[in-house]
Amino acid sequence: MSIDSFEIPNVFRVDQVDAVVENNKIYSIQLRCPHCSALGTFGSVVGGLRYKKRKAISSSYDIVTAAVRMCPNPKCCGLVFTITSSAQETLSVSPPELLECSFEDVPAAIAATLKEAIACHSAGSFRASAMMVRRLLEELCEDAGVEGRTLHDRLKGLRTKITLPEELFNAMDELKALGNDAAHIEAKSYAMIDREEAELSIELAKEIVKARFQHKSLVERLKSRKTTGAA
Ligand SMILES: [Zn+2]
Structure with a gap:
């Protein structure tokens, strides 16, 4: 699923609140940390919000989850705000994931x-x-x-x-x-x-x-x- 499949592609806009979700009910997801560039499994830190997003074509909707997550690298512990689909696809990550790159010895x-x-x-x-x-x-x-x-x-x-x-x-x-x-x-x-x-x-x-x-x-x-x- 991509954000373009929603009637309003801006996933930060809630069509209808579904539920407040407890921390342990939010699935972990794989991300490249925007702060330290390491790949890791990011769990939620404070629970999240579940809400409905209407799809663009059919009259159905998907239930997406907004959550604050933390980088598992103990030297980083950077925070990210994510929005995931009901199938655990990552729809949005803020700050965004970065391409991996080493800057060692570069002027x-x-x-x-x-x-x-x-x-x-x-x-x-x-x-x-x-x-x-x-x-x-x-x-x-x-x-x-x-x-x-x-x-x-x-x-x-x-x-x-x-x-x-x-x-x-x-x-x-x-x-x-x-x-x-x-x-x-x-x-x-x-x-x-x-x-x-x-x-x-x-x-x-x-x-x-x-x-x-x-x-x-x-x-x-x-x-x-x-x-x-x-x-
Ligand atoms: Zn990190």
């Missing part, structure tokens, strides 16, 4: 942009997400000290400045086009930017960031074990 400005791209995606702002990924390309060029009149020129220059697999440089050209379409109404390479495009562009951006900043530091950490580790 602060680039990490901040990638985080913003992920936040835009989680909020359903897919064009804004694509624009952030394009900005990340700008920052990669700046970080490598590449200059040029346009981003196209700078990405060309980047190929001569840093070592990355050819596929990732090609990916940058695609991401540039996507971000360009997101920013300009006359753009035409991509018909639209939906959840999937936004998600793929973030996955590619993560691979680029990983290859540029994180592989090297893993190798360095391994190497440092040779001199500092036990004989």
Whole structure:
């Protein structure tokens, strides 16, 4: 069931209150925590509210449950507000679930942009997400000290400045086009930017960031074990 199957897709709007539900009657659900990014089983902390939502097509309704839940990671204990269907499907999570990503060894400005791209995606702002990924390309060029009149020129220059697999440089050209379409109404390479495009562009951006900043530091950490580790 998706929220679009309701007459009023806004699941925060109650058609008719059904019952207040005790804590132990609320099923746990699997979520990726928006606060710590860990996958976990989230139980309810204070009970919840059950209410009816009329369906858009038939005259029937579903009984949905609103509840406050807590992240099971003891270092996090982050709270989320969820709305689930009668079949335990997650209809809404606030704050929204985030795509998983590691920011270790990534320069602060680039990490901040990638985080913003992920936040835009989680909020359903897919064009804004694509624009952030394009900005990340700008920052990669700046970080490598590449200059040029346009981003196209700078990405060309980047190929001569840093070592990355050819596929990732090609990916940058695609991401540039996507971000360009997101920013300009006359753009035409991509018909639209939906959840999937936004998600793929973030996955590619993560691979680029990983290859540029994180592989090297893993190798360095391994190497440092040779001199500092036990004989
Ligand atoms: Zn958490």
